[in-house]
Amino acid sequence: MMRPHYNVVRLSLIVAAILIWQLLSQYNILNPLVFSSPLASVESLYHLFGGHTSLVGFYPSLYATLTEIALAFGLIALIGIPAGIALGWNRFAQVSIMPLIIAFFSIPSIVLYPIIYLIFGLGIASKVIFGVVVGLFAVLENCSAGAKQVPREYVTLSRSLGFSKMQLLRKILIPSAIPYITSGLRLGFSFGLAGIIAGEYIASTIGIGQLIVTALDLLEIDYVFALILLVIVIATLVNFILIFVESRETKFKLV
């Protein structure tokens, strides 16, 4: 018996799931006070973008959240990648500093959030900081692993070719560490995004998370689901972009 191609099965599963969900909520088997339907959520999302909705402040919140995401991701990448690589490359740093970092990030970052918004207020800043705190470790850990695993033969090769430190970095270390860097970024970004949304739930004047809370209070389940859908779409997009970048950069296989 020939089995269908993986993607066929996957697609069918997704379509089936959406259909079942639609039917279940349409016939009120799913409590309409708890669950919206696929159609209703998408329609509400459309209303939100179109501006004809009772839920005010969509665009400012959207921009706020997107700004937080951009800033947090940017900081996570800018700090995490170089620091992670440095930690992995330098053996002394691995032994001395890395354990401290592991120890620090054993602390559930949420307990730092009240302190963060105490000091930085309820605006964008505290969400960005919190997002960075939540997401940074994954990047540090993965980039460090990536730098550690560079086969020593490549280093010897580069020395014998007379490479400078910069050339070693660019031509050998980074290409061989790319899968680790991208998987670190994927994890880091997803945790960072989770941190940002959580922060907006807990203490915020603005943002998609905050909008979700408002919609919840107003019992506007359709808008709640629409916004959840939006967050999931954003997260999925970021994930796919990174997977795409990774596959482009690693068309070769390390011998």
Added chain:
Amino acid sequence: MSEVLIEVSNVSKKYSTRNETIEAVSSMTFDIKRGEFLTIIGPSGCGKSTMLAMIAGLLLPSSGSIKVEGKEVEGPMPERIAVAFQEPGLLPWRNVQKNIELGLEARNVPKVQRGQIAKKYIELVGLLGFGDKYPHQLSGGMKQRAAIARCLSMDTNILLLDEPFGALDEQTRLLMGEELLKILAVTSKTVLLVTHSLQEAANLSDRVIVMTKRPGRIREEIRIDLPHPRKPTDTVEYVNKLWDLIREPV
């Protein structure tokens, strides 16, 4: 006249994939007598390892039959046959001693006895003092010795060796071959060896079966009646003969 321990009659092995049928082994018939050292040799992919796996009961033939000590082979027979592979297959979380005891644990041999048996074979294969070491601490040759000790501890009449020294460098390989002969001198066994190495075949065997390329059949059988230890000058004519048989198309 020595009794026949292993009887291979008209054995073939076919694999079917979606597009085609591959015949790995095509109608082989041969015997192995008690106390014999038989080597099967042949070009890459000729099916020699497949043949060994079938005798070991790890694969079923597509047609034909294999009898070991008079019994039809339907699966592994750990009381009669011990197998060593190219990969030692030691459990990495157990030390050498405990790895050797593994087969005895399958037979529910009590703890104290297991330990004694294992220690005896640790010494026999030359690993004295390494019983508490772990596989990742051992060289390739030492791991293979441990695997062989594990085989020997099963105290079977028959030993099957599938390229056991294939992953080792040449010097270690020759050394291990000599050690193997010393061990066999002490523990009489019937041995089937599958190998790529012509020198090995010439050094160790009483009889060599040369297979054709796939689908594998018996090309020729050669007896080697030299006493042990064999010197390179003695074996050189056999090595040449084997080489001629292997490289020349049928």
Added chain:
Amino acid sequence: MDTRLKSATVQAVIILLFLLVWQLLRSWNIVNHLFLAAPSELLTRSAFAAFPGYLHYFGTTVNEILIAYAIAAVIGILGGFLLSRSNYVYKVLEPFIVWGYAIPKIALFPVFLKLFGLGSTTVIVYGAITGLFVILINTVTGVREVDSHLLTVSTSLGIKGTKRYTKVIFPSVVPAIFSGLRQAVIQVVLGVLVAELVLNTIGVGDLIDTLSYSFNVVDLYFVVATVALVMIFVNLALLNVESRLSFWRR
């Protein structure tokens, strides 16, 4: 050893520097007393005296963590084994699992809230789901990583039935599963605390929130520091155990 001493010194220096800067930020009034409590304030008797009043918060939270963790572990491990039984099923579902791990589960929190209400149940469910994925993914990795050659060797040695599981498969997967279980500790704790904070149900999460709103800075920092120290200790201990279990893996 020289490096060990050097790195221990560097670590000690960094920690002391951290404490010093923290203390000075307060002592020199760089940060307002409403926002920051200094280490010296935390070490006073009054800070310790207030703590017992918060014990029942800790009790509730620990309870929720244990239940959520147990659920995540059972489902994660069982699910991991089930998922690895069929290669086809695994290949089909794998991207969904990876995607599920990458999606912020917090986005689905409103649904849990509506389904399970404002109490501990939601906290436990959310905590369990947060920890589930890490355990599942690591278990699957562990099972798929089992060296099939070891299974072949076991077959040839006559290791059948439960013995295959207890002697070969389980020991092989334990390090991977433990790694998942270790990472899940932080995830579950995080999930539970986040849920408590968002819902304002009784627990350490809520406690921290309340203390911050009421500007009870000393107690806030005291509780946070306690949680921090406990988690650091737990994680380092678990990492230690994990490296012992994984000594043979690589």
